Amino acid sequence: MADNAPGQPRVTAIIVVFNGERYLREAADSIIGQSLTDWELLVVDDGSTDQSAVIIRDYEQRLPGKVRLLSHHDNRNHGISASRNRGLAEARGAYVAFLDADDTWLPEKLSEQVSIMESDPALGMIYGRTLIWHSWQEAADRADFYYPLGVEPDARYEPPLLFELLLQNEVQTPTTCNALMRASLFETLGGFENSFRLMFEDQTFFAKALAFAPAYVSGRAWAKYRQHSESCSVACAEAGTEGAARITFLKWLNRTMADRGASFRIRAAIWKALARETRKVSERSIKRWLRQWLPCRE
Known part of the structure; x- marks a missing residue:
């Protein structure tokens, strides 16, 4: 991953796919149709049959x-985290953006995001609004909507404010289909945590990024996050294991931030989130999650 040397693309887009043929063309076409054309697309096949x-x-x-x-x-x-890291190892762009194989980008995403990033070289990441997309199905029983951002849009934020919002888990924070990251951020902080094959796998990187790098939050909508019953995240939510998965993530994050010498404010935010979650989740639920999370796939 380099700073856009001659002959290299400005942006590396990465799709991870595991048996995603149903929606894959639509996802790829939304990248190919970007108004900014200086990109490469890496598609990591995670053992599809x-x-x-x-x-x-x-x-x-x-x-x-x-x-x-x-x-x-x-x-x-190998799971979605290891597959994203596989793509990162081959990425040549100065910026990196991810798209799940069942989601789509809006045409101006890369153009508008790169413009903002290049106006402020200190930014590590940018994200905006993500459409929670039900209407892709004609018979959808719910309307599309956006989660609130939790901060005033169209502004730069220094860490760790957005990190604290991520841990509160009450507003929209970065989504893999929406964010654009500077490639150098992965070189500094590392990528995704391979042991997280399913839920909260994206937050293993976003938490690090928001803890240590400035980020820009836009009011623009740049991505559509498809809602459907086939996703493993829905299956795990229906199984009642989401809370235990969150505790697993927070415990991992606590160790990671301790190893990185994070500030007391960052550590305190994690402890507060852990205390809140452990009051809500029984030990039985945690054990059920630990039995289920390894077999799950993205």
Whole structure:
């Protein structure tokens, strides 16, 4: 990951796919249709057994040098965190953006985000509003909506304010389909935590980023987050294991921030979040989550 050397793309877009053929073309097309054209698309196949790889090979042939299909060394499923890190290892852009295989970007996302990032070289990340997208189904029984941002939009924020908002878990914070990160941030902080194969896997990076780097929060909507019953996150929520998964994440975060010598304010925010969650989640639920989280897939 470098600072846009000659011949390298401005942005690296990364899609991780695991048996995602149903929505994959729509996701890829939303990247190809960006008004900013200085990008590369890396699609990491996380051990799919459907036609996902075939679909992306077609894009590779039509857009040589722009689209690349990647996989793990053994072509098996390693989970979404390890797969995002696989993409990061191959990324050449000065900026990195992720898109899940069932979500989409709006056409001006990269152009508008890169413009803001380049106006402030100290920014580590930018994110805006994400549409909670039900209307992709004609028979949807819920309307689309946005979560509140929790801060005034169109402003830069120094850490750790946004980190504290992330831990409160009451407003929208960065989403993988919405955020744009400076590639150097991954070099400084590391990527995603491979042991998190499912829930809160995105927050293993976003928490680090918001704890240590300035971020810009926009009022613009840049992505659509598809709601459907096939996602593993929905399955785990229905199983009642989300609270225990959050405790697992907070305990990991507490160790990570201690190792990084984080400030007392950051550590205190984690302790407060842990205390709040442990009051709500029984030991039985935690054990049930630990039994279930490894078999789950993204």
